[in-house]
């Protein structure tokens with residue numbers, strides 16, 4: 001039995017029609033998972049598809065629909081935003097927070113993301129906190145301090161209880177949608193850095209309870225190698241999650257036992 005959840009998370013981004021979404025959700029949910037062994041599948045879909053996809057996944061143990069974002073405030077005059085309390089009212093219990101595309105195109109800072117994490121937790125939503133360095137930082141060899149600062153700025157105010165069972169996705173920006181994957185050794189190295197940060201801030205038991213997912217050009221051909229590393233607890237998958245057989249194979253690559 002794994003000490004923490006092993007998770008395959010799909011990020012559909014801004015893709016697919018409603019009908020295509022339903023078809024894809026139905027297709028991937030054919031893949032059985034061992035929910036009893038701590039395996040889970042999250043499917044992060046555009047806001048309008050949350051309810052229809054939730055309807056399809058509802059009967060599948062261990063499958064959960066996931067928002068791709070939420071607002072940093074709970075309600076009010078914020079045209080176009082969707083709040084954590086709205087998601088809670090729809091029984092949505094997971095949300096991506098801080099994906100690099102949100103950071104880059106919508107200027108979400110570490111401080112704004114700390115607020116988003118707070119709104120999620122206040123409303124019973126499990127955040128999937130995304131972090132990761134750009135290529136220039138990796139080339140200078142400063143990736144560890146860069147990611148540690150993202151964690152410190154956005155998460156270090158959380159209590160032990162809030163950090164227990166938390167989900168973090170490490171996604172090096174240079175590997176997202178580029179076809180360039182971090183090697184399994186590079187992934188393991190950063191995941192250990194993240195787990196050590198949690199141990200330092202909280203304690204070893206809390207660190208052992210946190211699922212740390214790898215994201216960046218994961219596909220069926222590299223998933224088992226990456227997920228097999230001791231501190232990698234599954235993946236956050238963009239492009240390959242839109243191809244049913246690819247994502248089903250990725251789900252079946254989650255670490256057993």
Ligand code: PEP
Nearest residue numbers: 176177215216217238239
């Ligand atoms: C992502 O968007 O989170 C991602 C990892 O994308 P891709 O798998 O396409 O690199």
